[in-house]
Amino acid sequence: MGDLKYILxxxxxxxxVEGLLMLGCLxxxxxxxxxxxVEITLAGMFTLCVGLLLVVSxxxxxxxxxxxxxxxxxxxxxxxLALFGTLPxxxxxxxxxxxxxxxxxxSGITSTGATVFSAVEWLPASVLLWRSVxxxxxxxxxxxxxxxxxxxxxxxxxxLYQAEASxxxxxxxxxxTTAATVRQTLGVYILLTLVFIFLLHRCGLxxxxxxxxxxxxxxxxxxSIYNNSLEGLTHGQQFVVAAAMLLSGVxxxxxxxxxxxxxxxxxxxxxxxxxxxxxxxxxxxLVAAALATVMGYGVGDALRLALVQTxxxxxxxxxxxxxxxxxxxxxxFLFVVLSLCGGMAGSTAGGxxxxxxLILVRHxxxxxxxxxxxxxxxPVRLNGSPVPPRLTANVMVILIVYLMTALxxxxxxxxxxxxxxxxxxAAIACITGYGxxxxxxxxxxxxAHFGAGAKLVCSLLMLMGxxxxxxxxxxxxxxxxxx
Amino acid sequence: xxxxxxVVRVRRFNWRxxxxxxxxxxxxxxxxxxxxxxxxxCVRDGMQFALAAAGLLILxxxxxxxxxxxxxxxxxxREDESYWLTVAVWVCVPLFGALPYLFTGxxxxxxxxxxxxxSGFTTTGSSVIGRPEDLPQxxxxxxxxxxxxxxxxxLLLVVAVLRRLGLGAGSLYExxxxxxxxxxxxPRLARSVTRMxxxxxxxxxxxxxxLAVQGVGVxxxxxxxxxxxxxGGFVTHSGGVAAMGQGVVTTVTVFMFLxxxxxxxxxxxxxxxxxxxWRDAELRVYAVVYVFAAAVCTVxxxxxxxxWGESARYALFHVxxxxxxCGFYMSAPQGWxxxxxxxxxxxxxxxASAGSTGGGLKVRRVMVVARYLANYFNAMxxxxxxxxxxxxxxxxxxxxxxxxxxxxxxxxLFIVGGAWVLTMCGSSIPEALSMAxxxxxxxxxxxxxxxxxxxxxxxxxxxxxKWTLAVLMVAGRVELFALVAVVSPSYWRLRRLG
Numbered sequence: 001m002g003d004l005k006y007i008l009x010x011x012x013x014x015x016x017v018e019g020l021l022m023l024g025c026l027x028x029x030x031x032x033x034x035x036x037x038v039e040i041t042l043a044g045m046f047t048l049c050v051g052l053l054l055v056v057s058x059x060x061x062x063x064x065x066x067x068x069x070x071x072x073x074x075x076x077x078x079x080x081l082a083l084f085g086t087l088p089x090x091x092x093x094x095x096x097x098x099x100x101x102x103x104x105x106x107s108g109i110t111s112t113g114a115t116v117f118s119a120v121e122w123l124p125a126s127v128l129l130w131r132s133v134x135x136x137x138x139x140x141x142x143x144x145x146x147x148x149x150x151x152x153x154x155x156x157x158x159x160l161y162q163a164e165a166s167x168x169x170x171x172x173x174x175x176x177t178t179a180a181t182v183r184q185t186l187g188v189y190i191l192l193t194l195v196f197i198f199l200l201h202r203c204g205l206x207x208x209x210x211x212x213x214x215x216x217x218x219x220x221x222x223x224s225i226y227n228n229s230l231e232g233l234t235h236g237q238q239f240v241v242a243a244a245m246l247l248s249g250v251x252x253x254x255x256x257x258x259x260x261x262x263x264x265x266x267x268x269x270x271x272x273x274x275x276x277x278x279x280x281x282x283x284x285x286l287v288a289a290a291l292a293t294v295m296g297y298g299v300g301d302a303l304r305l306a307l308v309q310t311x312x313x314x315x316x317x318x319x320x321x322x323x324x325x326x327x328x329x330x331x332x333f334l335f336v337v338l339s340l341c342g343g344m345a346g347s348t349a350g351g352x353x354x355x356x357x358l359i360l361v362r363h364x365x366x367x368x369x370x371x372x373x374x375x376x377x378x379p380v381r382l383n384g385s386p387v388p389p390r391l392t393a394n395v396m397v398i399l400i401v402y403l404m405t406a407l408x409x410x411x412x413x414x415x416x417x418x419x420x421x422x423x424x425x426a427a428i429a430c431i432t433g434y435g436x437x438x439x440x441x442x443x444x445x446x447x448a449h450f451g452a453g454a455k456l457v458c459s460l461l462m463l464m465g466x467x468x469x470x471x472x473x474x475x476x477x478x479x480x481x482x483x
Numbered sequence: 484x485x486x487x488x489x490v491v492r493v494r495r496f497n498w499r500x501x502x503x504x505x506x507x508x509x510x511x512x513x514x515x516x517x518x519x520x521x522x523x524x525c526v527r528d529g530m531q532f533a534l535a536a537a538g539l540l541i542l543x544x545x546x547x548x549x550x551x552x553x554x555x556x557x558x559x560x561r562e563d564e565s566y567w568l569t570v571a572v573w574v575c576v577p578l579f580g581a582l583p584y585l586f587t588g589x590x591x592x593x594x595x596x597x598x599x600x601x602s603g604f605t606t607t608g609s610s611v612i613g614r615p616e617d618l619p620q621x622x623x624x625x626x627x628x629x630x631x632x633x634x635x636x637x638l639l640l641v642v643a644v645l646r647r648l649g650l651g652a653g654s655l656y657e658x659x660x661x662x663x664x665x666x667x668x669x670p671r672l673a674r675s676v677t678r679m680x681x682x683x684x685x686x687x688x689x690x691x692x693x694l695a696v697q698g699v700g701v702x703x704x705x706x707x708x709x710x711x712x713x714x715g716g717f718v719t720h721s722g723g724v725a726a727m728g729q730g731v732v733t734t735v736t737v738f739m740f741l742x743x744x745x746x747x748x749x750x751x752x753x754x755x756x757x758x759x760x761w762r763d764a765e766l767r768v769y770a771v772v773y774v775f776a777a778a779v780c781t782v783x784x785x786x787x788x789x790x791w792g793e794s795a796r797y798a799l800f801h802v803x804x805x806x807x808x809c810g811f812y813m814s815a816p817q818g819w820x821x822x823x824x825x826x827x828x829x830x831x832x833x834x835a836s837a838g839s840t841g842g843g844l845k846v847r848r849v850m851v852v853a854r855y856l857a858n859y860f861n862a863m864x865x866x867x868x869x870x871x872x873x874x875x876x877x878x879x880x881x882x883x884x885x886x887x888x889x890x891x892x893x894x895x896l897f898i899v900g901g902a903w904v905l906t907m908c909g910s911s912i913p914e915a916l917s918m919a920x921x922x923x924x925x926x927x928x929x930x931x932x933x934x935x936x937x938x939x940x941x942x943x944x945x946x947x948x949k950w951t952l953a954v955l956m957v958a959g960r961v962e963l964f965a966l967v968a969v970v971s972p973s974y975w976r977l978r979r980l981g
Contacts, residue, residue, distance in 0.1 A: 329907075329909075330907045333906045334903070336912070363892075364967075367885055367889035368889075368967065372563050396888050397855070411828070414824075415825065424912055438912065473860070480864055
């Protein structure tokens with residue numbers, strides 16, 4: 001029971017932050033006079049009050065004993081955040097159905113970027129900023145934010161962090177305490193955000209546009225304040241956004257070491273970085289070749305489109321430089337595969353993460369070798385050091401569960417009456433956090449035509465993808481609740 | 484050769500043995516062609532000269548390979564060479580086997596002939612022949628025979644007929660079952676394999692006789708029996724087995740189910756040692772999944788307005804066809820519930836029991852993965868629990884679990900990679916995925932491919948797509964590892980050192 005109280009207090013803290021962020025959306029509401037400041041104030045105050053109420057009521061719950069309750073805490077937190085995140089949409093009347101608002105809110109908080117709005121430019125400025133803010137907030141992983149804001153919480157923070165990152169990255173930490181890691185990472189995140197706002201502003205964008213673009217792309221989110229995403233920007237601006245996306249897929253500890261010039265520590269993540277960049281370059285070249293030969297683009301245009309779109313796919317951002325739903329089918333299929341691979345572990349990107357891909361490939365290679373030389377000792381190595389069997393097991397389980405969840409998602413969506421191609425596209429786009437699917441929901445399209453059931457399935461997939469499946473599934477098991 | 488002060492024995496790659504084994508199999512293939520040749524003479528379908536020419540050519544090629552190239556072969560096979568042998572045999576024999584199609588002119592092109600031959604030997608059953616009832620009788624018999632031989636496998640044929648292989652036979656046996664740890668029927672490997680062939684032949688003969696008694700013509704009965712017991716799935720009539728009457732459908736259903744069972748279990752069944760048979764975990768899961776899936780599908784058909792009896796019969800047939808990866812199909816009684824497609828796709832990936840003639844991931848591997856996952860979740864809730872994967876009450880060693888996991892990922896990789904190439908040939912993504920899955924699993928035609936996107940006719944595919952599918956079939960039949968090992972650079976590096 002004590003653990004439950006602690007969870008409620010923790011959720012209270014998170015809701016307080018969310019309420020404050022909502023109130024932050026008053027700035028554009030007042031500045032652009034879009035007439036929504038009453039609704040936004042009400043929504044923000046309500047969230048803030050609920051949060052504060054929880055914090056005050058359970059202020060004495062300062063420790064948590066059970067490790068498994070951490071899983072419950074993480075899942076509950078995301079669900080509650082998504083639920084309260086619907087308020088601005090519903091209060092301002094931008095969306096009238098709860099399912100739509102839940103879909104949009106979940107897509108924001110999980111930094112997926114799938115949207116139910118076929119056009120966004122008519123939306124009030126406050127709602128547009130709210131969409132961007134949820135992605136910026138969620139993309140980084142609110143757990144990290146909260147742990148950094150409240151570093152004196154008495155929880156065993158490491159296990160919480162583990163639940164969030166699902167063990168994908170516990171090698172090569174640069175500092176002894178998690179709180180310090182989190183503070184450093186947050187510092188890098190804010191620094192990057194400011195730098196890119198400045199850069200985009202220098203490239204000729206208004207601060208408002210620059211802020212929104214940066215928020216959604218540095219978090220690998222992909223919402224846009226324009227109907228045609230990145231297509232209307234100048235080429236220079238497109239490349240700046242591409243750079244933001246590229247960095248969003250890089251491990252934050254690595255970025256911190258780069259920024260602080262501790263180059264000797266880079267070697268802990270070098271192989272992941274190499275694979276990430278290799279996938280980007282090879283993928284972009286393949287796409288460029290296809291665009292130039294099959295679809296008849298000029299070489300320069302093909303290269304630009306490929307370079308920007310491939311990084312958007314690989315980091316599962318989902319910003320679009322052109323209407324990709326009309327691209328050649330093998331290219332869109334390649335996008336599906338690349339988004340499944342995803343960015344580096346410990347970044348805001350979704351997908352399976354390069355580290356898992358590396359461990360998987362090496363595991364398969366090891367098995368093949370073992371059959372040729374049964375008595376040879378050949379552990380799976382990463383960056384020169386052997387990977388502990390626990391981590392390998394973790395990677396295998398996540399990969400299998402991830403693929404099974406994706407398959408189940410496809411089949412469920414088809415049972416909800418969605419077409420085959422669109423089901424595949426939507427399920428993969430939601431679980432990886434890419435956003436745009438295939439067919440009508442792909443490209444500049446949206447998910448508005450999906451049924452209520454299909455939208456719920458998609459929301460669940462986004463949540464599971466963001467929490468890497470295991471965290472959500474273990475909470476759903478009956479054995480979890482047995483004493 | 485001295486290296487680091489130590490004597491390192493370097494042996495040249497034993498390619499002569501590859502040639503010899505392939506040659507021997509070609510001779511058997513040529514001898515096997517006598518059957519359709521005889522049929523051709525009996526029914527006078529005018530194919531005797533073409534078949535004789537193909538047979539002679541294969542005979543000459545076989546003699547050349549066996550005596551000239553492989554004349555002084557050293558009998559001894561290392562593990563890494565067994566991979567090569569596996570791939571060589573599974574590529575060369577279907578290549579030679581394409582000659583009869585080519586010479587008799589029943590297929591339109593060289594690609595089509597190859598596709599049909601690969602599909603036959605790998606027991607996939609995808610066909611480019613639109614109206615099989617128009618085929619000459621001798622060619623029908625030939626197609627069925629290729630499936631029958633491919634059913635238990637070319638490698639097991641090698642083990643059974645080449646007793647001189649010695650220790651190498653063990654690794655071939657392992658390669659055939661891809662390390663699913665099959666129990667042997669006899670301590671001596673060659674005898675054990677011979678018994679498997681006897682059981683296999685016996686089951687086929689029983690089915691042949693039953694079908695003949697039910698009034699199917701002798702030749703058609705032979706073809707259907709061979710295609711069913713080998714889980715191949717070539718049909719003799721474009722109406723499928725449904726055109727032969729309800730009794731035949733029932734027979735085929737029973738034998739499809741049986742051919743998805745481990746041959747070792749069938750052996751115990753035939754030798755009347757039934758005690759403890761049911762304790763075999765894989766058999767139990769296979770049977771339970773079968774009954775459950777059939778029941779669920781029956782309800783789905785009834786909800787579409789089908790009659791209970793008719794729906795149940797269809798569901799039993801359809802689920803047996805999918806699980807055993809036989810790939811027979813007939814039209815559904817009343818509309819096609821989408822839910823059945825979902826079940827079919829899952830069953831198609833799962834496939835038959837290990838050690839049977841069927842394809843797919845195999846029930847045993849799926850069980851291992853399921854138990855591994857269950858253990859992991861248990862450990863998440865109880866961090867200090869010690870858990871091991873068990874099968875039949877015994878702990879499965881971790882190396883085996885690793886192999887199974889690697890296999891599953893390679894399987895997914897082949898489906899996705901194959902599908903990618905297929906999209907380049909103009910298929911939509913879901914269609915390409917289900918087509919690739921059906922052919923890696925050696926299932927062949929399946930209604931799920933149709934409902935996932937348009938009607939599928941393999942004959943209409945582009946040549947590149949046919950070649951891709953042929954590669955997928957072989958990959959699935961040799962259970963991936965051999966093919967991957969042979970083309971992977973690390974394999975070559977290691978072999979040079981070894």
